[in-house]
Amino acid sequence: MSFPKIEGYVVTEKLGSGSYSTVYKAITKVGARSTVAIKCIDKSRVKHSGAAVDNLITEIRLLKTLTHPHIVNMKQFTWDDRYVNNDTA
Numbered sequence: 052m053s054f055p056k057i058e059g060y061v062v063t064e065k066l067g068s069g070s071y072s073t074v075y076k077a078i079t080k081v082g083a084r085s086t087v088a089i090k091c092i093d094k095s096r097v098k099h100s101g102a103a104v105d106n107l108i109t110e111i112r113l114l115k116t117l118t119h120p121h122i123v124n125m126k127q128f129t130w131d132d133r134y135v136n137n138d139t140a
């Protein structure tokens with residue numbers, strides 16, 4: 052199985068998948084070598100669904116503001132030609 056190439060990270064395994072995304076375990080290449088979960092949302096799968104795009108924008112907006120011990124903390128949000136990437140720890 053091949054994993055996506057995400058700048059700054061070594062992707063080590065697949066953790067799970069949802070309707071529009073696949074979540075991978077990854078390690079940062081520089082600094083503390085932190086372990087993170089990266090949710091890769093496949094743009095080709097959401098682009099035909101207005102509701103999916105709205106849900107994605109809502110999820111990212113909420114994750115940016117929420118701080119709670121039982122909710123993953125979004126550290127970074129990036130995108131490339133194929134994926135929108137949510138990096139959580």
Ligand SMILES: Nc1ncnc2c1ncn2[C@@H]1O[C@H](COP(=O)(O)OP(=O)(O)OP(=O)(O)O)[C@@H](O)[C@H]1O
Pocket residue numbers: 066067068069070071072073074088090123139
């Ligand atoms: N931070 C995380 N750490 C470990 N595993 C995770 C993490 N986030 C997601 N996963 C795994 O990836 C799966 C898919 O997560 P994702 O958030 O994409 O979809 P979902 O919300 O479960 O489903 P849907 O998008 O269909 O509503 C989860 O069911 C879980 O197994």
